[in-house]
Amino acid sequence: MDLAGNTAHGMVPAHKPQGLARWLYATNHKDIGSLYLWFAFCMFLVGGVLALCIRAELFSPGLQFFQPELFNQLTTLHGLIMVFGAIMPAFTGLANWMLPLMIGAPDMAFARMNNWSFWLLPPAMTLLLLSFIVPGGAAAAGWTLYAPLSVQLGMGMDLTIFAIHILGISSIMGAINIVVTIINLRAPGMRMMNMPMFAWASLITAYLIIAVMPVLAGAVTMVLTDRHFGSHFFNAAGGGDPILYQHVFWFFGHPEVYIMALPAFGIVSQVIPTFARKPLFGYSSMVYATSSIGVLSFMVWAHHMFVTGMPATAQLFFMYATMLIAVPTGVKVFNWIATMWQGSMSFETPMLFAIGFILLFTIGGLSGVTLSVAAVDVQLHGSYYVVAHFHYVLVAGALFSLFSAVYYWFPKMTGRMYVERLGQLHFWWSLLWFNVTFFPMHFLGLAGMPRRIPDYALQFTDFNRLASIGAFMFGLGQLIFLVNILYSLRHGKTAPQQPWEGANTLEWQIPTPAPYHSFNPPPQLETAENGVVLSMREGGQG
Amino acid sequence: MQGDTAAFNLQAPATSLARMEYDLHSMLLWVTGLIFLLVSAVMLYAIVRHRKSRGHVAKPFHENTTVEIIWTVIPLLILLAIAWPATRAVLSQKSTHGAEMTIRITGYQWKWRYDYLDDNFGFVSHLATPRAATAAGAARPEHYLLEVDAPLVLPTGRKVRLLLTANDVIHSWWVPQLGVKQDAIPGFLRDAWFMVDKPGIYRGQCSELCGKDHGFMPIVVDARSPADYARWRAARLKQAAAAADDPARVWTLAALRQRGETVYSQNCLPCHQASGKGIPGNFPALDGSAVVNGDKAAHIRIVFYGSQRNPAMQAWGKQLSDTDIAAVITYERNAWSNHNGQVVQPADIHALRGGSG
Numbered sequence: 001m002d003l004a005g006n007t008a009h010g011m012v013p014a015h016k017p018q019g020l021a022r023w024l025y026a027t028n029h030k031d032i033g034s035l036y037l038w039f040a041f042c043m044f045l046v047g048g049v050l051a052l053c054i055r056a057e058l059f060s061p062g063l064q065f066f067q068p069e070l071f072n073q074l075t076t077l078h079g080l081i082m083v084f085g086a087i088m089p090a091f092t093g094l095a096n097w098m099l100p101l102m103i104g105a106p107d108m109a110f111a112r113m114n115n116w117s118f119w120l121l122p123p124a125m126t127l128l129l130l131s132f133i134v135p136g137g138a139a140a141a142g143w144t145l146y147a148p149l150s151v152q153l154g155m156g157m158d159l160t161i162f163a164i165h166i167l168g169i170s171s172i173m174g175a176i177n178i179v180v181t182i183i184n185l186r187a188p189g190m191r192m193m194n195m196p197m198f199a200w201a202s203l204i205t206a207y208l209i210i211a212v213m214p215v216l217a218g219a220v221t222m223v224l225t226d227r228h229f230g231s232h233f234f235n236a237a238g239g240g241d242p243i244l245y246q247h248v249f250w251f252f253g254h255p256e257v258y259i260m261a262l263p264a265f266g267i268v269s270q271v272i273p274t275f276a277r278k279p280l281f282g283y284s285s286m287v288y289a290t291s292s293i294g295v296l297s298f299m300v301w302a303h304h305m306f307v308t309g310m311p312a313t314a315q316l317f318f319m320y321a322t323m324l325i326a327v328p329t330g331v332k333v334f335n336w337i338a339t340m341w342q343g344s345m346s347f348e349t350p351m352l353f354a355i356g357f358i359l360l361f362t363i364g365g366l367s368g369v370t371l372s373v374a375a376v377d378v379q380l381h382g383s384y385y386v387v388a389h390f391h392y393v394l395v396a397g398a399l400f401s402l403f404s405a406v407y408y409w410f411p412k413m414t415g416r417m418y419v420e421r422l423g424q425l426h427f428w429w430s431l432l433w434f435n436v437t438f439f440p441m442h443f444l445g446l447a448g449m450p451r452r453i454p455d456y457a458l459q460f461t462d463f464n465r466l467a468s469i470g471a472f473m474f475g476l477g478q479l480i481f482l483v484n485i486l487y488s489l490r491h492g493k494t495a496p497q498q499p500w501e502g503a504n505t506l507e508w509q510i511p512t513p514a515p516y517h518s519f520n521p522p523p524q525l526e527t528a529e530n531g532v533v534l535s536m537r538e539g540g541q542g
Numbered sequence: 543m544q545g546d547t548a549a550f551n552l553q554a555p556a557t558s559l560a561r562m563e564y565d566l567h568s569m570l571l572w573v574t575g576l577i578f579l580l581v582s583a584v585m586l587y588a589i590v591r592h593r594k595s596r597g598h599v600a601k602p603f604h605e606n607t608t609v610e611i612i613w614t615v616i617p618l619l620i621l622l623a624i625a626w627p628a629t630r631a632v633l634s635q636k637s638t639h640g641a642e643m644t645i646r647i648t649g650y651q652w653k654w655r656y657d658y659l660d661d662n663f664g665f666v667s668h669l670a671t672p673r674a675a676t677a678a679g680a681a682r683p684e685h686y687l688l689e690v691d692a693p694l695v696l697p698t699g700r701k702v703r704l705l706l707t708a709n710d711v712i713h714s715w716w717v718p719q720l721g722v723k724q725d726a727i728p729g730f731l732r733d734a735w736f737m738v739d740k741p742g743i744y745r746g747q748c749s750e751l752c753g754k755d756h757g758f759m760p761i762v763v764d765a766r767s768p769a770d771y772a773r774w775r776a777a778r779l780k781q782a783a784a785a786a787d788d789p790a791r792v793w794t795l796a797a798l799r800q801r802g803e804t805v806y807s808q809n810c811l812p813c814h815q816a817s818g819k820g821i822p823g824n825f826p827a828l829d830g831s832a833v834v835n836g837d838k839a840a841h842i843r844i845v846f847y848g849s850q851r852n853p854a855m856q857a858w859g860k861q862l863s864d865t866d867i868a869a870v871i872t873y874e875r876n877a878w879s880n881h882n883g884q885v886v887q888p889a890d891i892h893a894l895r896g897g898s899g
Contacts, residue, residue, distance in 0.1 A: 061686060064678045069754045069824060135823035142751045148728060149711040149753055152853045154824065236729020242712055243727060277594070279604040307714060308725045309706075309732030312636040316629060323621045330617045331610070333581065338609070340588045344600040347593070355589070362581055366574035373624065375631030376567045378723050379552055379560075382714055382749035446567075447549040448718040450749040453757030455676055457688045457745075459549065529604070 016516050026118070027111035028516065029096050034413070035118050036093025037406070041482075043085030043125060044399075048475050050078040055437075055471040058464045063455055071454035072140035073156070077128060079143025080160070083260070084167045085125050087398045091263040092117075092174045094405050095202045097413060099178065101507035102196045102531055104187025106520035109180035110173075117173035124166035131156035131163075142452060144253065145219075147234035147245040151226050158227070161220045168213040175206035175213075182206075187506075189525030193287070196505050196531030197280065200287050201266025204294040208255045208262075211298075216252040219245060243308055250301035258297040260394060262290060264361075264401030265332055268354045270505065271404050272336050273530065275351035276343030277502035282335040283529035289328035289335075296325050306377045315374045322372035329365055333358060348500070349423030353404035356431050357397060364392030367442065385445025391438045400430070403481065410485075411499040415513030416492030422484040429477035436470030505531040553718040556744055556765075557736045560721025562631050569627070573620065635721075638735040641703030645694065649706070649713030649726035649748065650861065651854070652755035652812055656694045659705075661775065663782045667692045668808050669758050673816065688745040693762035695778075697771035698741055704734045710856060711753060717746030717761055725750055738765040753854075754824075755812045787865040789892040795872065795885045802873025805866045810874075813854065818878040825854065829878035838884060841871055846894055864891040 017025065026032050053074050057066050066074065096114065100107055108114045131138040136154020139145060150157055182203045186195070195203075223245070225231040232238025234245050265286075273280045280286065302310060302318040310318075336358055345351070367389040371377050380386060403426070410418050440463035445451075449460045456464065497512045506525070510518055524537040555561040592598045646657040646664070657664030670689040675682050683689065696702055706715055708726040715734075716723040724734040738744070746761040766774060807816070810828075814820050818829035828834050833841050845867055849855035858867060865888040872886050 060678075061682060062678050062680060063676045067821075068757060069821065072751070072754065072756070137823065140753075146712060146751070148853075149751065152711065152753065236727075242729070276592075277600045278602055281604050282610055283604065285605075285610055307723045308727070309730075312632055315632050315636070319628060319632065320625060323625060326621060327614060327617050331614055334613045337581065337585050337588065338606075339604075340585065341592065342598075342601040342603070343588070343592050344594045344598050345589065345592055346595065347589075355585070358585065359582060362578060366578055369574055369621075369624075370567065370570045373566060373570060373628045373631075375628055375635055376563055376570060378635065378721070379563050379567070379718060381723060382716070443550050446552050448553055448716075448746070450716070450747050450757075452751045453747070455687060455757050458682060458684070458686050 024119075026115055027107075029100050029108045029111070029114065030413070030514065030516065032108075032114050032118050033093045033095075033097030036089050036096055036121075039118070039121055040086050040090035040093060043081055043089070045478070046129070047078050047081035047086055048478065050074050050081065052471060052475050054078060055468040057454055058456070059468040060465070061456055061458055061461055066454065068454045069140060070137065072142075072452065073132065073138040075452050076139050076142055076145075077132070080128060080139075080164075081125070082394075083143060083256070084164070084171075085121070085128075087260050087394065087402070088171060089121060090402050091202075091205070091260070091398075092171070092178075094263070094267070094402070094409075095174075095178050095198075098409060098507060099181060099199060099202060100185070101412070101510070101514060101518060102505055103182065103185070103190050103199055104506055104519050104522045104525060105181055105185035106518070106522065108177045109185055110177050113173050114177055117170045117177065120166050120170040120173075124163040124170065127159045127163040127166070131159040134159065144246075144249055145223065146242075146249070147223055147226065148242050150223050151234060158224065161224050164220050165217055168217045171209050172213050175209035178202050178206040179210070185522075187519065187522035187525050190506070190527055190531070193284065194527040194529055194531065196266075197269030197283070197286055197290075198263070198266035199531065201262045201264075201269070201290055204290055205259050205262045208259050208294055208297065212252040212255045212259075215248060216256075219248040219252065222248070243305070246305050246308060247302070250304045251298070253304065254301040255294075255297045257390075257393070258293060260398045262294065264357065264398050265290060267401045267405045267408075268336060268357055269530065271350045271354040271408050272339050274408070274500050274502040274504075275348060275354075276340045276345050278339055278343040279528070279532065280335070280530040281338035281341075282331070285331055286335055289331045292328045293325060296321065296328070300325065303372055303374075303377070306374045307381045319372055319374045323369065326365065326369050326372075333362055333365075346501075348407075349418070349420060349427055350404045350408035352424065352427040353400045353407065356427065357400040357404065360392055360396030360400070360431075360434070364389055364397060367392065380445055382450055383445035384441045384449045384451055387451050388438050388441035388445060391441070395438070396434055403427075403430075406485075408500075409507070410488070411495030412507055412512055412514055414489055414492070415495055416488050417495045417499060418488040418492060419484050422480055422487075426477060426480040426484065429480060430474060433470045433474035433477060437467050437474050438470075440464075440466045440470075504533060506533050506536075509533055509536055555721060556719040556739055556742065557721050558739075559635060559736055560719055562634065563721050566627060566631055570624065573624065577620075635734075638703050638733045640701060641735055642700040643697075644703045644705060645696075646705045646707070647694075647715055647726060649708035649710075649715070649752070649759075651710050651753050651856070652748075652759040653808070654694075654713075654715070654748075654759065654761060655861075656692075658775075661779060663779060665692050666808070667694065667762070669760055673811070685745065687758065688747070688760045688762070690760055690762045693743070693764040695764045695766060695771065695774050696738060697768045698738045698765050699768065701735060701737045704736075706732045706734065709861070712750050713748050713752045713759070714750035715746070715761060716749040717744050717763055719744045720746075720763065723749060738763070741765050741767055741770070758812070787863055787888065789864045789888045791865075792887055792889075793865075793868070793885070795876065795883070798869045798872040798885060799876050801865070802869035802871070803877070805862065805870040806873050806877075809858070809862070810870065818874070818880075826852075828874050829880065831880075834874050834880055835882055838871075838875075838886060838890075841875070842867075842886060842890065842894065845871055846891065859891075859895065864888040864895065867891045 138156040139160040141150040222233040232240040300322045303322045526534040648655040667690045706726040708728040713726040744763040748759045813825035820827040846859035848857035868886045868888045
C-alpha cells in the first residue's frame with residue numbers, strides 16, 4: 001500500500017503557476033482550499049476582536065467603552081462575520097482540500113467556479129467591514145436582522161444585504177461543486193456507502209446550503225424592498241406581517257445551524273477512528289443519522305419563535321419535532337464513544353480536540369433539549385442562556401472540530417508536523433477558558449439577563465466579569481495556534497507519509513505533502529466503510 | 543432573588559406559571575445532567591482504560607444492531623416522558639380565558655405603555671435610572687436599570703390578561719418571576735396571562751433587540767393586595783380626571799418650556815441626546831437645526847406625523863397629548879442655542895388633529 005515515490009498514480013509534477021497569479025487565478029483545489037482556510041482564520045480573528053470588544057464593554061455595569069448603538073453593531077457583525085466569514089468558509093476550505101483526496105478525484109468538479117466562489121468572499125466581507133464607517137454605522141439588528149428593526153437602520157444595512165447576497169452566491173457555488181464532485185468524481189471502487197463520513201457530512205451540508213441560502217436571500221431582499229421601494233412585506237399598516245420575516249429567516253436559519261454542525265460531525269468521525277485505531281462504530285447508522293438530522297432541520301425552525309405568540313398547536317408541533325432531533329444526535333455521540341470503547345487510543349492534538357468536541361457539544365445538545373421544551377423556553381428565550389447554548393454548539397462544536405481537522409491534516413497539507421506540545425497547550429488552554437467564558441452565561445440567562453444589552457443590572461456583575469476574563473484568555477490562546485502554524489510551516493519536522501498510525505483513508509495513501517496534482521487519472525480502489533482503503537491500483541481510464 | 547448576589551438558577555417563582563416552568567426546568571436539569579454524567583463516565587472509562595500507552599490492543603468490532611436499537615429507543619422513551627408534562631405546561635400557558643382584568647401593553651422605542659382597559663386609563667412607564675448613572679465610574683442605584691417612574695400596579699390573586707402590541711419594532715415583555723415572556727408585535731395583538739400569588743415588586747426587561755436603547759426599557763410590576771390595589775385605582779382614576787389638560791388653555795413660554803423639558807427627556811432624549819446634538823449619522827441634531835429654528839408649522843408636522851425619510855422618527859401625534867407636543871416643541875425652540883422665543887400652544891396641535899382631540 002505504500003505508494004510514496006510511485007509517480008504512476010497521477011502524482012506527476014505538472015504545471016504549477018507562481019506568484020500572485022497562482023492565487024488570483026487559482027483553480028487547483030489545494031490552493032483554493034488554502035485560500036479559504038487562511039481567509040476564514042483572518043475573519044475568525046476579526047470576529048474575535050469584535051467579541052472581545054463586547055466582553056470588554058460587559059466587564060462592568062455602566063457604559064465603559066461603547067455607546068449602545070455601536071454595541072449593537074458589534075454584536076451584529078460578530079455574529080455575521082463568524083458565521084459567514086469564519087465557520088462556513090473554513091468548512092468549505094477543508095472540503096476543497098480534502099474531499100478530492102479522500103474520494104480519489106483529480107480536483108473539484110468545476111475548477112473555475114471554485115475560484116469564483118472563493119474570490120467573492122473578500123469583497124463581501126469588505127462590504128460588511130466598510131459598513132462600520134458609513135453614516136449610521138453597521139447593521140445593528142443582530143445577526144438575524146429582524147424586521148422591522150432592520151427596516152429602520154441606515155445604509156450600513158444596505159451594505160449588509162448586498163454582502164449577504166454575495167456570500168450566498170459564493171456558498172451556493174461552493175456547495176454545487178461539493179455535490180457534483182462527490183456524486184460524479186469518486187474513484188472507481190469508492191462506493192457511496194463506503195465514503196468517508198466527512199464526505200457524507202459535506203454532501204448533506206451542501207444540499208442544505210443549496211436549499212436554504214436562496215431563502216435567506218429572499219428574506220433580506222424583502223427587507224431591501226421594504227426599505228427603499230415602498231413594499232410592505234413586514235409592515236402591518238400595509239398588510240404585511242413582521243413575523244413573516246422570522247419564519248422566512250429561520251427556515252434558512254435552522255438548517256444553517258446544521259450547515260455549521262454536520263461537517264464537524266464528519267471530521268470527528270474521521271479523527272476518532274484514527275486515534276482509537278478502530279473502525280468507526282455504526283457507519284451506516286451514522287449516515288442515516290446525519291441524513292435524518294438534515295431532513296429534520298427543515299421542520300423545526302419555529303422553535304426560535306416560541307414567544308412570538310404562535311398558537312398552542314404550532315408550539316407543540318415544533319417542540320416535538322425539535323425534541324426528536326435529540327435521537328439521531330444521540331446516536332452519533334453513542335457511536336463515537338463506542339468507537340473509542342475497546343480501542344487503542346492515543347491522544348495527539350486532533351484527538352484531544354475531537355474528544356473536547358464530543359464532551360462540550362453534548363452539553364450544547366442537552367441545553368438544546370431544555371430549550372426545545374416550549375414552556376421552559378419562555379423563560380430562556382432571548383436570554384444569555386441561549387448565548388451559552390449556541391456557543392457550546394458553535395465554538396466547542398464547529399470551531400473545535402476545525403482545529404481538530406487542521407492539526408489532523410496539517411502534515412498532509414504541508415509536509416511538516418505541527419509542534420505537538422504547542423498543540424496540546426492550545427487544546428487545554430482553549431478547553432479551560434472556553435468553559436470559563438460560556439458556562440457562567442447559563443446562570444446569567446437563568447437569573448434573567450437578556451442578551452444583546454450593552455449594560456446590565458448589578459446582580460449580573462460577577463458572572464459577566466468571569467465571562468469577560470475567560471473571553472480574553474480564550475482569545476489570547478488562539479495566538480498559540482497561529483504561532484504553531486506559522487512556525488511549523490517553515491520549521492516543523494518533516495512529516496512521514498503516514499504520521500498517524502491508525503489513519504487508513506485514501507488521503508494517507510499518497511505522498512506527503514500531497515502533490516500539487518493528484519489522482520489524475522483516478523486509481524482503482526477496494527474500499528471498506530468510512531473510506532478505509534483496502535487496496536489501490538493504478539488507474540488508467542483517466 | 544434581588545440584590546447583587548450571583549444567582550445560579552431561575553428567579554423565585556411568584557405565579558403558578560413561573561412555578562410550573564421552574565419545576566419543568568429542574569426536571570430537565572436532572573435528566574440532562576444525568577445523561578451527561580453517564581455519557582462522560584463511559585467515555586472517561588474508555589479514555590483511561592483503553593489507551594495505547596497502557597498497551598491496550600484495539601478490538602476491531604464496528605457494529606451491534608441490538609445495542610444500536612437500544613440507544614435509539616431509550617432516548618425516544620425519555621423524550622416521550624418529557625413531552626407529557628411539557629405539553630400540559632404549554633397548554634396552560636396559552637389558556638387566557640377566564641381573565642378578571644385586561645391590561646393592554648404597548649412597546650415603544652424605548653418605553654412601555656400600560657392601558658387598564660376595564661378602567662379606561664393608562665400611562666407610560668419609563669426607565670427611572672438617571673442617564674448619568676450609566677457613565678463609567680458613576681454611582682449606581684440599587685435597582686440600576688431595573689427601575690421605572692410608573693410601575694404596572696396590579697392586584698394579587700386575580701387572573702390578569704395581557705394584550706400586547708408595539709408601536710414601531712418588535713419588543714418582548716419579560717418578567718421572570720411572573721413566568722411571562724411575550725413578544726409585542728407592531729400591528730398585531732398577542733395575549734398572555736398570569737396571576738400573582740403575593741404582593742411584591744417584580745422586575746424584568748425587554749428581551750427582544752429593539753434598537754439603540756433595548757437595554758434601557760425595564761418593566762416593573764407592583765403587585766398589591768386587592769384592598770391596596772382598590773385604593774390605588776381610586777386615587778389613579780381621580781388623578782386622571784384632574785390631570786386631563788384643557789387643549790384650549792393658553793400657556794406661558796416658561797410653563798410650556800418646563801413641561802416640555804420633561805416630555806423631551808422621556809421621549810426624545812435617547813436619540814437627540816440631552817445636549818440636543820443628536821448622534822451624527824444616526825439622529826439629527828436639534829440644537830441649531832433648520833427645522834427647529836425655521837417655520838413653526840414644519841416643526842409641528844415632523845413631530846406630529848414623524849419623518850418620511852427616517853423611520854426612527856416616530857409619529858408622536860399618536861402617542862402624546864396636544865399639550866405635551868406643544869410643550870416639547872416649545873422647549874426645543876427655546877433650548878440649547880435655540881432662542882427664537884416662539885410658543886406653540888396646545889390649540890395649534892388640537893387644530894392639526896382636526897379638533898377632535
